Amino acid sequence: MLKIGIIGIPGKWSTETLADAIESRTGYRRIIDMAEVELDLAGKRLLHGDTDLCSLDGLIIKKISASYSPNTLDRLELLRVAEHAGVRIFSRPLNILRLVDRLSCTVTLRNADIPMPETRVTENAAAAMSTVRKFGSAVFKPLYSTKARGMCVIDAALSDSDMQTQIQAFQAENPMMYIQKKVALPGRDLGMVFLAGKYLGTYARVSQSDTWNTTIHSGGRYENHLPPDDIIELARRAQAPFEMDFTTVDVAETDAGPIVFEVSAFGGFRGAKEGIGIDAAGLYSEHVIREISAK
Structure with a gap:
């Protein structure tokens, strides 16, 4: 046994x-x-x-x-x-280590020439204010978070004093500020599922409100989605450097083309089940048993 x-x-x-x-x-x-x-x-x-x-x-x-x-x-x-x-x-602990830290994941993706939202990372509050002005609207993201927890949107329409207050509040919890340009999404983003590098399918997280993100934590729901081959290939390239046994790649379709938000350290079973009808736990278990039995 x-x-x-x-x-x-x-x-x-x-x-x-x-x-x-x-x-x-x-x-x-x-x-x-x-x-x-x-x-x-x-x-x-x-x-x-x-x-x-x-x-x-x-x-x-x-x-x-x-x-x-x-x-x-x-x-x-x-x-x-x-x-x-x-x-x-x-998956191997060293591989997961590179994904849990958002900055480590981002650097690996950009080094692999994966398209992502325009991003700035800084500990300098003045540079953060300048970035918000340049982006028009910016999403501030903790380096360690899931399901959009701890993230906030800061808008360039704010006065300098109000913007400074919001940036200081974020930086009090997150000394290294990870700032992404807020991109217009079509009310959904995609979770693209991979098992040992093999593509299994895609679910969409669809917003049910006017919130800026589509996470289930914020009220979104799952739907099946059939992306074109070029987006599947993009997601495949995005997850490849991390060599995960099971993962999902978060992708958004924008007017300027598809972009990758992140590769998941653990992958989404519920999205695969409710959105695609895939028993990810069963498939993953069989993969693990095959790998252990073959050694």
């Missing part, structure tokens, strides 16, 4: 769905909350309760923490101990 643990959040739908899929195929079930894991460096053990994760056949990282933060990077470093001990981890 293969022993494959799920790194995730107990009780959350995507974590439990993946654990169900693994259990139905192996008979083994273990959900691991990284907040409960202890590293014993001298003993070279990574303990979750009475189980040494270094003794498992594999680990699947579905969710490393409820929200992204530098602490997320520390949790990924702990998992490198299990990987060094020979445990197969999906």
Whole structure:
């Protein structure tokens, strides 16, 4: 019997769905909350309760923490101990590390010549104000966040004093400011799903209000979408440098052509299921089992 643990959040739908899929195929079930894991460096053990994760056949990282933060990077470093001990981890911690930090993801995408919204990154408040004036309207994004949490839009129509107040409020929580030009979207953006680099399908997140983003967290809904081949190829190129076992690429169609917002560190099971009708947890589980069994 293969022993494959799920790194995730107990009780959350995507974590439990993946654990169900693994259990139905192996008979083994273990959900691991990284907040409960202890590293014993001298003993070279990574303990979750009475189980040494270094003794498992594999680990699947579905969710490393409820929200992204530098602490997320520390949790990924702990998992490198299990990987060094020979445990197969999906996706590899080093690959996920490059995606959890929005700046690291952006630099990799731009180095690969992937089209993205015009972006400035700075710790200088005066430079941030100048950027807002240049962009007309700018989205300020934390370097560690999911589902648009912590993001805000600052508009060039504000007075200097009001703009300065909003920028200072953002920078109080985010010393390094990541600023993107707000682009006009057609009321939707796309989640393009990949398993081990193979394209599975696309769901659209469709806005149900006049909010500036389309996330489900902000009231959007999922729909099936059939993008043209050139957008599929763009998404394929975007995810390729990260070598993820499972991921989604966030793409938007604009008047100037398609752009990529980001590549996901963990991928969206619910969007794949509700938008496309794909059992991503089942397909992912079968991929993991094949890879472990083949070694």
